[in-house]
Amino acid sequence: MDNSQIKVLVVDDQPSNLRFLSKLLTAQGYQVYRAICGQLALNLAIAHCPDLILLDIRMPEMNGYEVCRTLKATAETEQIPVIFLSVLDEMNDKLQAFRVGGADYITKPFQVEEVLARIEKQVGLQKLQQQLKEQNYQLQQSQSLLASILNSSLDGVVAYSAVRNSEGNIVDFQWLLINPAAEKFYGLLLNDIVGKNLLAELSQFRNNGLFDLYVSVVETGETVDGEFSYEHERDTIVWLHIVAVKLNDGLAVTFRNITDRKRAEIALRDSEERFRAIFEQAAVGIAKTALCGQFMRVNPGFCQIVRYAESELLQQNWQAITHPDDIEADREYVSLLLSGDIQTFSMEKRLLCKDEAVRWANVTVSAMRDAKGTPQYLICAIEDISQRKLVQELLQASLDTQTRYAQELTRSNAELEQFSYVASHDLQAPLSTIAGYAQLLEKRCHNQLDAQGNKFLRNIVNSCGRMQALIDDLLEYSRVGRSEKPFDVIDCNLVFEDACANLQLAIRQDRASVTRGDLPRVRGDSFQLLQLFQNLIGNAIKYRSSEAPMVRVSASRQGDSWVFSVQDNGIGIAEQYHPRIFQLFQRLHSEKQYSGTGIGLAICQRIVDRHGGRLWVESEPNRGATFYFSIPIPK
Ligand code: ADP
Numbered sequence: 001m002d003n004s005q006i007k008v009l010v011v012d013d014q015p016s017n018l019r020f021l022s023k024l025l026t027a028q029g030y031q032v033y034r035a036i037c038g039q040l041a042l043n044l045a046i047a048h049c050p051d052l053i054l055l056d057i058r059m060p061e062m063n064g065y066e067v068c069r070t071l072k073a074t075a076e077t078e079q080i081p082v083i084f085l086s087v088l089d090e091m092n093d094k095l096q097a098f099r100v101g102g103a104d105y106i107t108k109p110f111q112v113e114e115v116l117a118r119i120e121k122q123v124g125l126q127k128l129q130q131q132l133k134e135q136n137y138q139l140q141q142s143q144s145l146l147a148s149i150l151n152s153s154l155d156g157v158v159a160y161s162a163v164r165n166s167e168g169n170i171v172d173f174q175w176l177l178i179n180p181a182a183e184k185f186y187g188l189l190l191n192d193i194v195g196k197n198l199l200a201e202l203s204q205f206r207n208n209g210l211f212d213l214y215v216s217v218v219e220t221g222e223t224v225d226g227e228f229s230y231e232h233e234r235d236t237i238v239w240l241h242i243v244a245v246k247l248n249d250g251l252a253v254t255f256r257n258i259t260d261r262k263r264a265e266i267a268l269r270d271s272e273e274r275f276r277a278i279f280e281q282a283a284v285g286i287a288k289t290a291l292c293g294q295f296m297r298v299n300p301g302f303c304q305i306v307r308y309a310e311s312e313l314l315q316q317n318w319q320a321i322t323h324p325d326d327i328e329a330d331r332e333y334v335s336l337l338l339s340g341d342i343q344t345f346s347m348e349k350r351l352l353c354k355d356e357a358v359r360w361a362n363v364t365v366s367a368m369r370d371a372k373g374t375p376q377y378l379i380c381a382i383e384d385i386s387q388r389k390l391v392q393e394l395l396q397a398s399l400d401t402q403t404r405y406a407q408e409l410t411r412s413n414a415e416l417e418q419f420s421y422v423a424s425h426d427l428q429a430p431l432s433t434i435a436g437y438a439q440l441l442e443k444r445c446h447n448q449l450d451a452q453g454n455k456f457l458r459n460i461v462n463s464c465g466r467m468q469a470l471i472d473d474l475l476e477y478s479r480v481g482r483s484e485k486p487f488d489v490i491d492c493n494l495v496f497e498d499a500c501a502n503l504q505l506a507i508r509q510d511r512a513s514v515t516r517g518d519l520p521r522v523r524g525d526s527f528q529l530l531q532l533f534q535n536l537i538g539n540a541i542k543y544r545s546s547e548a549p550m551v552r553v554s555a556s557r558q559g560d561s562w563v564f565s566v567q568d569n570g571i572g573i574a575e576q577y578h579p580r581i582f583q584l585f586q587r588l589h590s591e592k593q594y595s596g597t598g599i600g601l602a603i604c605q606r607i608v609d610r611h612g613g614r615l616w617v618e619s620e621p622n623r624g625a626t627f628y629f630s631i632p633i634p635k
Helices: 015-027 038-047 062-074 091-099 112-152 178-187 210-220 261-279 300-306 324-339 384-443 450-481 492-502 504-510 524-544 600-610
Strands: 008-013 032-034 052-056 082-086 104-107 158-165 170-178 224-231 236-246 248-258 285-289 295-298 344-352 359-369 377-385 489-491 511-515 521-524 549-558 561-567 616-619 625-632
Touching: 008 015, 008 038, 015 032, 015 616, 032 038, 038 062, 038 450, 052 062, 052 112, 062 082, 062 091, 082 091, 082 112, 091 104, 104 112, 104 344, 112 158, 158 178, 158 210, 158 616, 170 178, 170 210, 170 248, 170 504, 178 248, 210 224, 210 236, 210 248, 236 261, 285 300, 300 359, 300 377, 324 359, 359 384, 377 511, 384 450, 450 524, 450 600, 489 492, 489 524, 492 504, 492 511, 492 524, 511 524, 521 625, 524 549, 524 561, 524 600, 600 616, 600 625
Parallel strands: 008 032, 008 052, 052 082, 082 104, 511 549
Antiparallel strands: 158 170, 158 248, 224 236, 236 248, 285 295, 285 377, 344 359, 359 377, 489 521, 549 561, 561 625, 616 625
């Protein structure tokens, strides 16, 4: 045995003893230090830190007990085992020796074997102690390493021991350990939980399948490694990745909460399913194409539009089924899309279909990019707009025709107006010459003509008068459209008074009563409003019944307009004639019954039109008539 590393301090005031022991020990290979007194022994013990001290009890100045006491009270030396040496073999001495901290006792005279055996035993013990210390230290180290791993682990770690009933079946698990991640997950604390039972603390384990799983791990010894989901709290499903390993009569469980990842996976799967359903069932065409335009995936909607089978389309690209005139515009859009200048584009283009038809489609294209923003492929939505295009073309054609008609109508109206103005204006002069000469002839040649000649002459004069009236009215009519006088604010009470003054003769002759309510101010042309009032009141008197005419003019506000009414008690008008009487030259009576030109109401219609209003009549035969007209109130 190699003792060269073992240091032994021998303390004895007898030089012979010192010599004997040191010789004996040196021969055994020990490193030996010698001290002749207590004080020297203490100094050497501190200086060399021996593995063992052989200490004589009886020494002058400081005896062995005192030296031992001092050694045990000093930190550097307290661990060094001390074997006492003495001639005494008394119980008291031995007791005293152990009391002050001695490890053993050797009685003089020394028996060589005994000395060596006791020294070896102490050295061996000392070594074992040393080893134990080191192992303890290692244990502490690995314990604190384990604790720090458990504390810092993001995964939950728990350990249980099985709780068995009298038949030996597992009825619960007892908590042995729970790390902070698991504490947080379960809302439990290590100090509160250790020693308690799992089912008592987390009753959900009874039903969520994990208890049975843990039992099977302990009973079969087979490790479980998999993903499990269960209702953790009410309405909250959690997903855990669990690794459960048998540990003595219990198990250690490591788990990771993977709920977020699972949710994302489920959401992704759902959205993929939704996308697939939309893709397959969409009424519009959808296509996924490579950046070069090659079709990668097409839906039935698209196949239907272009009349190609899916397998045929997948052999083609966009260029092959795009009308040559649309290819350039398409290419420009795609290059803008790929460069990132635009996010998406829509264009109307013609598709060359398998049935050789050319169909219009509205194609919307978006680029799908990877995380770095590099375009990966294109998604196109294709809508068949052939029908819409057809309707658009028809509409456009009919709009063009309508516009042409409207332009023609305006032009011919203008021409007609011009013609009627010129005609009536130019007819006036020759007519008044004819009338003038006819009157002269009547006056001067009255006696030279026979009765029939005079009658003819009378007819000429009358016809001239009538024609004069017609021309005057026609002129009035054409003037309404030509007037460009700006509107003023007009007090209709005054207009009424002026109209009555102008109609004074007829009022007096027919003993008519013409009254009014409170009439408003309106924006309009004063002369034309006077014509309007005068024509309507004049007609109300003219188309009288046998009773004396009673005419009432009133107005009321209806929405954004003033509505005027001119009511009479005259002969009335049958409903079927209501629309007709507002047309030019339309009369319901002969000249003999009621004189007139059939232009008055047409003039009224034009005047009301020019003021932005509406003119209508309510009447029945023999029940009088009420003419209404509206004039908008300016905002
Ligand atoms: P005129 O009075 O010169 O014939 P109008 O244009 O003023 O021409 O009237 C057209 C026709 O409307 C009249 O011929 C008449 O038959 C009918 N009419 C107009 N006003 C009334 C009225 N107040 N009562 C009955 N009939 C009327």
